[in-house]
Structures are given as C-alpha cells and as structure tokens.
Amino acid sequence: MQKLNAILHAAEWLADGIMGFDFRPTDDAVWPTPTAGAHIDVHLPNGLMRSYSLTNRPGESKRYLVAVHRDGSGGGGSKFMHDCLRVGQKLQLSAPRNNFPLAESGATSILIAGGIGITPIWSMVQRLAEIDAPWTVHYASRSRETAAFVDELEELACRSRGTVHLNFDGGVKERRLDLDAIVAAGATDAEFYCCGPSPMLRAFAQACKSRPAEKVHLEYFAAPTQPAQEGSADGPFSVVLSKSNLVLDVGPQSTILETLLSAGVEAPYSCMAGICRACEVSVLAGTPDHRDFVLSDAEKTAGDKIIICCSRAKSQELVLDL
DSSP, rough: EEEEEEEEEEEEEEEEEEEEEEEEEESSSSOOOOTTOOOEEEEOOOOEEEEEBBBBOOOOOOOOOEEEEEEESSHHHHHHHHHHOTTTTTTEEEBOOSSSOOOTSSOEEEEEEEGHHHHHHHHHHHHHHTTOEEEEEEEEOOOGGGTTTTHHHHHHHHHHTEEEEEEEOOTTTGGOHHHHHHHHHHOTTEEEEEEEOHHHHHHHHHHHTTTTTTEEEEEESSOOOOOOOTOOOOOOOOOOOTTTTTEEEEOTTTTHHHHHHHOOOOOSSSSSSSOEEEEEEEESSOOOOOOOOOOOOHHHHHOOOEETTTTTTTSSSEEEEO
C-alpha cells in the first residue's frame, strides 16, 4: 500500500473536543487529489494507525486536512493526535480511498451528519457548491460548541444552492433528529447520505428502506455490533492463495487477515473492523460469510469479493486471488 511522507504543518481548535490537522508533503511531492467523501490512514509515531475522513475543498493535492474528535474511551489514536502530535512532526499517510463517494449527477443531495460524522459531509457540500448543485444538510450535535464547521456551512449555504438545518439536542433522546420525517420529505429522486454514530445509521437505514438502494449512502466511523446472521459460523475453514497455492487454516478465534499476516503473507489492511475496504480481496471459489459494513447487498450476493479483516467462510474452503 502506498505511503506518503508527511509533516504536520498546522493544528487548530475547531470545536470543543475537535482538532483540525493540516498535513503537507515533506518534499515537493504532489499527492493524489482526493474526491469528496474520501479518507486517509494516519500512521502515528506510536505505532497506531487510524483512518480519518478528509475535509479538503475540491482539487487540493498539496495538503490533506482531517478533523479529529478526542475519544477518551477509544483505542488511543485520537488521544495521541490531540495530546502528543506536534507541528513539525513527521509521519506517514496512506493515499486517499473512497468508500463514500458523492453522486455528483444527483438531482439534489440530502446529507445527514451526527457529531464528527460531519467530516465527509463537509467535503461533499464543498464539492456540490463548486458544481452549483442543490444540497441540504441536517447536522446533529449536542451543542453549537461541540459542532465543527458550523460557521463554514452556514456561510457556504449563503453563497450556493445550499440549506443547513442544525439540531442541538443537548443529549436528550426526545430532541434527536427525526430521520423518518427528513427522509419522507425528500424528493423522490434525492440522493441521501448519512455519517454518524451507529444508532443514527441504523435509524437512517430503516428510514430509507423504501428508497432505491442506489440512492442511499452511509459510512460508519466505528464498527457497530452486528447480530449473528443465519448461516454464519465461527468454525475453522481453509483459504487457498491462488498465486502461490499456499493453503492456510483459519481457526475459530482468528480472522483471515490475522492468519495471512502470521504466515508472513503481505496483505493490505487498515481499520481491522470491516468499515474501510482496504483489505478487500477477490474470491475465486467458495462462499464468503460477509460480516463487513462496506460491501453493498449486491456485492455480498455476488460473492466474488471479501473483506478479510472480519468476514469468514460458509464453505470449508475459500480460494482467494492472492
């Protein structure tokens, strides 16, 4: 996987608990230009790797911007970013990947953000404004003080075909966004987007059930708890690597990715939670047991690809294009 040499050029306070980070190349390199909704992996000096959505305006390739919420109960990546990362520090980034692309030809876009889920939404509305497309943002947070990019969103809406609805619920359940009402009021040809905490995404998916699947887009920034699916099993199975004919046994407590890495097989990966698609591999034979949150229903039904950090096999053997 391509890694980019970067230096932290600037850091700024965006909202309570949220910092913005501006990464630049360490030399005169021109980085790949990200598309709206893309994210990067940040390889931190303490050995951790975390994925963050880019907040860049369209067309930027000389810097990557991310906004990070400090999660005191998380795995330490955001805490390190806030507490230890300093301007001038060098580190590595991945090239951008996009599992949450913007449908630029949509008649209108309705974008829903919860908390730090505003980050990919902010990049999307900047692009929609650039192409003079209509858009509406529904942004939920506890308060204005904990919401990043509020002023920027309102200013952008004033000079483009945009509308911003802010919902500061103070943590009160009864004051949360009414997603059913938002979706029901949307035009029949609207493109819907949502990024936020797992309960919001579940409610959004339920509200959009009657909408065409190709017009409903969502992105997790943490893997939700997933109930066991019919036909799923945690028993052992084998993977065959077609390019080397190597056969590896995957135990009940191991993932395909862990098994590959333990055997010295190089494989791309990032989130280790089935939400980023970095470890997607083609399946040549066998039946995957999909447990990811990025493949579409059609892709899962086709069965010709698998996210190896979390998914398993329903068959005794999987043949992978590795």
